[in-house]
Every structure is written in C-alpha cells, then in structure tokens.
Amino acid sequence: MPNSPVRLLIHGASGRMGRALLRLAAEHGDLRVVAGISRSGRTPPELSGLPMLPAAHMGEAPAFDLMLDFSLAEAFDSAVALCRSRSAGLVSGTTGLSATQKQALDTLAQQVPVLWSANFSAGVAVLSELVRQAAAALPEWDVDIVESHHVHKKDAPSGTALALGAAVERGGGRPPAYSSLRAGDIVGEHLVQFTGPGERLELTHRAGSRDIFARGALEAARRLAGRPPGSYRFAELLLGLAR
Numbered sequence: 001m002p003n004s005p006v007r008l009l010i011h012g013a014s015g016r017m018g019r020a021l022l023r024l025a026a027e028h029g030d031l032r033v034v035a036g037i038s039r040s041g042r043t044p045p046e047l048s049g050l051p052m053l054p055a056a057h058m059g060e061a062p063a064f065d066l067m068l069d070f071s072l073a074e075a076f077d078s079a080v081a082l083c084r085s086r087s088a089g090l091v092s093g094t095t096g097l098s099a100t101q102k103q104a105l106d107t108l109a110q111q112v113p114v115l116w117s118a119n120f121s122a123g124v125a126v127l128s129e130l131v132r133q134a135a136a137a138l139p140e141w142d143v144d145i146v147e148s149h150h151v152h153k154k155d156a157p158s159g160t161a162l163a164l165g166a167a168v169e170r171g172g173g174r175p176p177a178y179s180s181l182r183a184g185d186i187v188g189e190h191l192v193q194f195t196g197p198g199e200r201l202e203l204t205h206r207a208g209s210r211d212i213f214a215r216g217a218l219e220a221a222r223r224l225a226g227r228p229p230g231s232y233r234f235a236e237l238l239l240g241l242a243r
C-alpha cells in the first residue's frame, strides 16, 4: 500500500453497487474517492461535495490511481480506455462481458494492475474451490447451476454462475445446465447441484447484502494499489486461495 491515500474513481457511482461503495469507502482512511461517473452524471447523496461526471465527459475526471468499476457491459469499453490513457489500475465487478472485453482486460493488465471478479464475496471464492473439488470427485454426475437475483439485473446467467461453471470445467465435471430466476429484491443466490444415481449434493451461497461485495472490492483496491502490472485474482489476493 502506498503511504498517501489511494485515489479512487468510481465508475457506475449512481448504481446499487456504486452507492454501497461510496458509503463504505468513507470507512477507509487510506482510500479517497476523487469522483464518480455514471451515464447521466446525476449526483447520489453519498457523493455530495465530490465531482460527478456524466459518461460523455469521463475524460475530464481528476487524477486517480485506481478505478472501481461496477457498471454495465455497454459502459465497460470506455472505462478500460480511461484506465489505459491514465495508466490507472482497475478493479472491476461488471458482469455480462464479451470475450473481446475479457481480452481487453488482459491487454490492460500488461500496463497496470487489474483485478476483475464476477463476485467479491469471500463465500463465493470458497464455494468456487468446493465446486471444483466436487466436480473432480463426481465427474459422471449431472451438474445444474441455479442463480437468483433481483428483477433489475440485466445479464443472465449471472457472472458468478458462469464462473462457477468454469470451476466445474476445471475440475473435469460434466458441462453444467444453467437456470436463472429474477424475483423481487434478491441480492444474489447461487446453487450448484450435483446429481448422481440415488443421491444429490447441493452447494449454495446466499448474499444478504450488497455490502459484502462492496467491502470485498474496497479491500481488493487497497491490496492492488502500488502493485506491478498484471492480472490479479480476488481469491488469491484476499484469501490466499490458489486456483
């Protein structure tokens, strides 16, 4: 960690996650939010007194060390471009990214430290490892991944569901079938179900509040700041879990 506070730019500052980040960043004396960006540039109350820029004017953002990006896939390319032009690191949790957008993360990581994760909770990081182990032990069993989220969520399956599917693949399990439920204000739930002859194994994570994701992302930012360029993993950086 550098000695002076890490200057954060929040991309997606007016959103559900952006507002949680703004509220919780204030708890960290070693982090300082310098501005927020949203599509409209509308100012959420948490940001009063700080510059809030519409996406069309994001090039005018003040100097920053790291961008925290929780926006939408359609906004992602310009976020990466700003990090590239400012040589600033990136912590991103935006889901629904294309293969090309994922590649852009790898390219950016040659220049600055980058951490993208579909899920910033400790529980899902551990779940992913448990899923890999279960898949390795039960390669013939059917695998279903069921994710439930609030009605406003744009992408499906969720980024976490796809990441859990990748963990099944790494373990050598059967290709999973995905189901998505959208209902009410569910923060995020993921069930990975392994079905064999006469028995079933269910591994579930339930997020009770967006604060867990925001806290995970802020901690990731603290730990990423000042590191050399590269692609960093949440589970490794925060929990010491190897892939």
Ligand SMILES: NC(=O)C1=CN([C@@H]2O[C@H](COP(=O)(O)OP(=O)(O)OC[C@H]3O[C@@H](n4cnc5c(N)ncnc54)[C@H](OP(=O)(O)O)[C@@H]3O)[C@@H](O)[C@H]2O)C=CC1
Pocket: 011, 012, 013, 014, 015, 016, 017, 018, 037, 038, 039, 040, 041, 042, 055, 070, 071, 072, 073, 074, 075, 092, 093, 094, 095, 096, 117, 118, 119, 120, 121, 159, 213
């Ligand atoms: N990795 C993780 O742990 C988690 C990831 N997520 C992901 O984070 C992302 C955001 O989720 P959530 O906060 O619920 O979404 P919201 O819809 O609540 O917020 C989206 C934010 O992005 C901004 N935005 C939308 N379009 C653009 C654009 N074209 N240019 C610039 N900014 C834009 C919005 O601005 P405006 O208000 O002006 O439209 C808003 O600030 C999603 O991809 C979600 O899946 C969510 C939770 C946890």
Ligand SMILES: O=C(O)C1=N[C@H](C(=O)O)C[C@H](O)C1
Pocket: 095, 118, 119, 149, 153, 157, 158, 159, 160, 161, 187, 188, 189
């Ligand atoms: O959009 C959300 O809300 C969430 N998105 C992430 C995902 O797509 O997996 C993480 C979390 O489940 C909440």
